[in-house]
Amino acid sequence: MQASIIVAAVAVSAVAHADPQEAQIVSRGGFLLPALQLSASTDDQAKFTASLPYKLPIDSTLQFVTSARLQISSAKGVSTLFSSGGDETLPWEAGLTLLVIEPEEVDRAQVESRAGTAAIHAYDVCVKECKSSDKCDFKTDASEIQKREVLHKNLCPNGEEQYLREEAAIAGLRSLPQSRVSLGASVGRQQFKFLTGPFGAGDPLTQSSSIETSVHAGALYARAWPLTHTHAGVIEVRGIYTRAFHAASATGHWCQPEGMVGSDPNSGVQQCKDLALGAPSDVSTFTLAADIGIADSFKQTWRASVGMFGTTGIATTADSFGIETPVYLNFTPNSAVADYLGSYKGILRITPRLSWSRDASNHFPTTAVLTIEALSQNSIFSEALDY
C-alpha cells in the first residue's frame, strides 16, 4: 500500500515537472514623462493641461497608470490663457485619472510557428543569393535553429524583405494595445463678476462676484483590432458628467468719468466696463460620445476617426448633439529619457466639429468649430478627462 502511494507520488511529480513553469511577473512603479496639452478652438475656447503620470507597481500583465492633472481654461482665446486681467482669475481644475492598458492577446504557438517558418525562408533566400559568391555567411547546411538565429541581425537585404513580407501576413495589432480603460474626476473653481438687480427698475445696480465649483467625472473605453499588418480599426466610447457655470449672456455696459487730458475741458476721459447682468447659472450636463476609425498600427504615426456626440442638460434644456472627425498626427518617434518609464509623442490633434444646440426658442442652430491641439503624451488615444 505504502509502495503504491510512493509510486503514485513519483508519477505525479514527474508529470508536474514535465509541465512548463509560468514566469512570475514583478512590477516596479515609476514616473512617466509629464504630459502637456495646449488646445485652441475657433469659438475662443482654450485650455492648457499638465499631467504627471505614475506607473503603479501592480504585478499584472495589464499596465496601471495614475495621473495628477491641472487644467486652466479660458473662453477668451488662447492668448489669454497665461495673461488674464489683474482682477480676474482663470478657471482651473485639478483631478486624478486612472488608466488601465490591456496588451493584445495572441495565439503564441500559431504566430511563432508562422514567423519561424518565414525566418527560415528568408535565410534560404540569402543562401540562394550566395551561390554565385565565393565568400558567403549563409550556409546551405545550416540547421533550422541557426537559420532562425540570423533573423533581424544579419540577413541579406532580399532575405529581410522576404521575411517582412511573410510576417505581414500574420494577423496582429503590432504596436497598439488591445484596449484601454480610463476613469477620472476633477474639481475646480471659477470666479464670476456680474451686476445684480433689480434690473430695469431704475434702482442702482450692484457689482458682485462669486466663486463657483466645477466638476468633471468621466470614463473612456478604447479598443483596437487588426485590419491589416499596418492598420488597425479603433473605437473609442466616452461618457462625461460636467457641472459647470455659465455667465449670463446679457451684459451691461457703463462708463465713469476719470478726469480730462491736459486742461481741455472737452477731453473728458471715461473708464468703461462690461459685466454680465445677473449671477451665473448652473449648467450641468452629461455627454456620451463614440468615435470609430483607423490607425497606423505599425508605427503609430497617425489615427483618423469619425464620431458622434450627444449632450443632455441634467436640470436644464442645454441639449446638443453633433459629429466630429478627430485626426491625430504623431510627429516624433518614441524617445527614451533616463529615469522615466515612458516616452513622449509629439501629437497634433485636429478636430472639426459640427454641433446643433437647443436655443431659447427651442431651435437647433448649427455651429462649426475647429479645435487644434498640441499634445505631448505617450499615446494617440484619449483619456477619460480629455474633454
Next chain:
Amino acid sequence: MKLKITATTASLTLQINGEVYLESKLLTGPPEVNDVISSNGKDALFSLDPGKYVYDFAIQSGQGTVKVAVTALPANVVLTSDTFDTKDGYFANDLAFEVK
C-alpha cells in the same frame, strides 16, 4: 538557478511576450517556461537548471527598440543582452543564453 528577463524601452506600452525553450527543443517544444512577459518596469522571474536555452518572443503593443537582458539572480550578473527593433518585424525574436 533563478533568472530575470528585463525589457528596457522608451515605450510605456511595449512589451515582450514569449517562452523559454531548451535550445535543442526550440522548434519542437514544449517550452520550459511559459508567459515570459516583460516591459519597462515589469520583469519576468523563473528558475532553470544548467543548460543552453533560447528566449523566443514577440514584441507587442508598442513600437521602437527594446533591449532584452537575461540576468542571473541573486548576483545580478547579466548572462546576455541584445537590442531588437520593431522595424525589423515584431515576431520570431530569439535570444540565446546559457545557464552554468
